[in-house]
Amino acid sequence: MTDYIIKVENLVKKFGELVAVDHISFNVVQGEIFGFLGPNGAGKTTTINILCTLARPTAGRATLNGFDVVRQQNQVRQSIGLVFQDPSLDDRLTGLHNLRFHAMVYNIPVSVREERIKHLLEMVELWDKRNKFVNTYSGGMKRRLELARGLLHYPKVLFLDEPTLGLDPQTRNHIWEYVLELRKREGTTVFMTTHYMDEAEKADRIAIVDYGKLVAMDTPGRLKQSIGKDIISLKTEDDEKAAEEITRRYQTEVRNDKDHLTFSIANGEEFLPVFIKEFGIKISSISLRRPTLEDVFLKLTGREIREEGEAGDTLRAHFREHGRHMRR
Amino acid sequence: MNNLLGVYTIWYRDILRFWHDKARMLSAILFPIMFLFIFGSGLRGSIGVMGGGIDFVQFMYPGIMGMSVLMGSFMSGVSIVWDREFGFLKEVLVAPISRISVALGRTLGAATVATIQGIIILVLAPIIGVSISIWTVLALLPLMFLLAASMGSMGILLASRIKSTEAFQAIMQMLMFPMIFLSGVFFPMQDLPGWMSVIVKINPASYGIATIREVVLGASPDSPFNIILFGHIMTIRDNIAVLAVFGFIMIILAMWSFGRQD
Numbered sequence A: 001m002t003d004y005i006i007k008v009e010n011l012v013k014k015f016g017e018l019v020a021v022d023h024i025s026f027n028v029v030q031g032e033i034f035g036f037l038g039p040n041g042a043g044k045t046t047t048i049n050i051l052c053t054l055a056r057p058t059a060g061r062a063t064l065n066g067f068d069v070v071r072q073q074n075q076v077r078q079s080i081g082l083v084f085q086d087p088s089l090d091d092r093l094t095g096l097h098n099l100r101f102h103a104m105v106y107n108i109p110v111s112v113r114e115e116r117i118k119h120l121l122e123m124v125e126l127w128d129k130r131n132k133f134v135n136t137y138s139g140g141m142k143r144r145l146e147l148a149r150g151l152l153h154y155p156k157v158l159f160l161d162e163p164t165l166g167l168d169p170q171t172r173n174h175i176w177e178y179v180l181e182l183r184k185r186e187g188t189t190v191f192m193t194t195h196y197m198d199e200a201e202k203a204d205r206i207a208i209v210d211y212g213k214l215v216a217m218d219t220p221g222r223l224k225q226s227i228g229k230d231i232i233s234l235k236t237e238d239d240e241k242a243a244e245e246i247t248r249r250y251q252t253e254v255r256n257d258k259d260h261l262t263f264s265i266a267n268g269e270e271f272l273p274v275f276i277k278e279f280g281i282k283i284s285s286i287s288l289r290r291p292t293l294e295d296v297f298l299k300l301t302g303r304e305i306r307e308e309g310e311a312g313d314t315l316r317a318h319f320r321e322h323g324r325h326m327r328r
Numbered sequence B: 001m002n003n004l005l006g007v008y009t010i011w012y013r014d015i016l017r018f019w020h021d022k023a024r025m026l027s028a029i030l031f032p033i034m035f036l037f038i039f040g041s042g043l044r045g046s047i048g049v050m051g052g053g054i055d056f057v058q059f060m061y062p063g064i065m066g067m068s069v070l071m072g073s074f075m076s077g078v079s080i081v082w083d084r085e086f087g088f089l090k091e092v093l094v095a096p097i098s099r100i101s102v103a104l105g106r107t108l109g110a111a112t113v114a115t116i117q118g119i120i121i122l123v124l125a126p127i128i129g130v131s132i133s134i135w136t137v138l139a140l141l142p143l144m145f146l147l148a149a150s151m152g153s154m155g156i157l158l159a160s161r162i163k164s165t166e167a168f169q170a171i172m173q174m175l176m177f178p179m180i181f182l183s184g185v186f187f188p189m190q191d192l193p194g195w196m197s198v199i200v201k202i203n204p205a206s207y208g209i210a211t212i213r214e215v216v217l218g219a220s221p222d223s224p225f226n227i228i229l230f231g232h233i234m235t236i237r238d239n240i241a242v243l244a245v246f247g248f249i250m251i252i253l254a255m256w257s258f259g260r261q262d
Helices: A044-051 A073-079 A095-105 A110-123 A139-151 A169-186 A220-227 A239-250 A268-278 A293-301 A310-327 B002-020 B022-047 B056-078 B080-085 B088-093 B099-128 B134-159 B165-181 B194-202 B204-217 B236-259
Strands: A004-015 A018-029 A033-037 A059-064 A080-083 A157-161 A189-193 A205-210 A213-218 A230-236 A261-265 A283-289
Touching (some): A004 A044, A018 A059, A018 A189, A018 A213, A033 A044, A044 A157, A073 A080, A080 A139, A095 A139, A095 B002, A110 A139, A139 A157, A157 A169, A205 A293, A213 A220, A220 A293, A230 A239, A230 A268, A239 A261, B056 B134, B056 B165, B080 B088, B080 B165, B099 B236, B134 B204, B194 B204, B204 B236
Parallel strands (some): A033 A205, A080 A157, A157 A189
Antiparallel strands (some): A004 A059, A230 A261, A230 A283
């Protein structure tokens, strides 16, 4: 029998008429990295909020570490650590104060507290900055501090909601090193959402949600296999005409992205030489690749995973930061 | 047990923040001084002695003390809105402590900080020409704490319903300032125009200010500064009772409102 650390059965959350989460069911195995993907507004954050006891489900039930997320909230909270996409630090206190506060709230014995704080701050390379106020930290430093804080009480499940959004590649890599290390050492289960495909690849299993429903759940490898075809991108003299011709000849859907065309086809390697020879319109460039998670995502939700994600969120985060400074 | 620790931790954070926020501490001292000296110097001449041998600055002094407590506690209560805006509230809400502990810890934190802010103003007593005994201080401490806890929980009650900082600004201006101006900080409550007299008596802050004034300047049934409610001259005990009932209702409502979940 498999040990499920998170069990979700027929979860529903309605906000008035809007159904944000629509009968979602899934289980997460102890110690796995579980990727939870979906376009913005698909119900990811709402699901996480329910699992973290920040919101009540309208119907259905969920347990975490064996505790019910509605009736045993304190036990659930003691079992989880969180790193949110928005900072949740007290920036008028120092890094050390923030961790001490967390240790007190989570009832970590004083005898082990200081040692554990030191260890974690050294791990995220913030020990030297421990007595600096958080409002002097950079975005990356804040996220690292949050990670250290999320791990302080040795949670069974670590929730990472867009943990590396807006961070530079070096910091992103660092954060992932810590997380993977921790999983190896403590067997911590990681439940994450991300807009970065390379991060999603790190998951053992991925669930994709759209319009509040679960549309797929499998390993990244099998999800990519499920597309079953290779992806061909090309540029031609006349993309409009070329698209029509491809659809007519090979009965496949062509996506026109302004500067290039994309379509998928079985056995691409054999198809390509024949295609180039037969095609009537002049081709200026062509490439063939294996399907990526991006393609899986596009096929299942009709949207690119990053289209609203990266640029929009970073911009919004920027405005929020800016707004805060003005209000203070 | 865990909840008691939660209350303590939330309280401790408020104290720690206050301690580290030198700018806030300085403004807690300077703001009331500014009021005392600007209004005092400006109006002392034209108002002169107000009865009972007390001049305008001396009259205003305990009122300013109360104003400090009131503003300090109300602002820290409402500052939960700030925590929500800056994200820290999330850390508190997913922590393994009950919402009620959070609200209670916050109320006590706000009350402690505000009481300190009120007590600080006692250092001005010799300059103002008011004599303060150790008994006055001991009586003021619980009184200020009660006033602060009431106002602090009223702030929390509002903050648990306000989601935006814009609404927060509006509330500060539409509620806190009228509450201070219409509480007898700056003028005695007898001989006011009818409408004003009604508002002043509805305002729970008035009873806190009146009590502090009675402790600092001395109480007597024929003092011109007493509140007269339905023809009855309110004694210190009556005022404290009104304040305590109000505070109790506010704390219960704050804990209830903050504890509700989406």
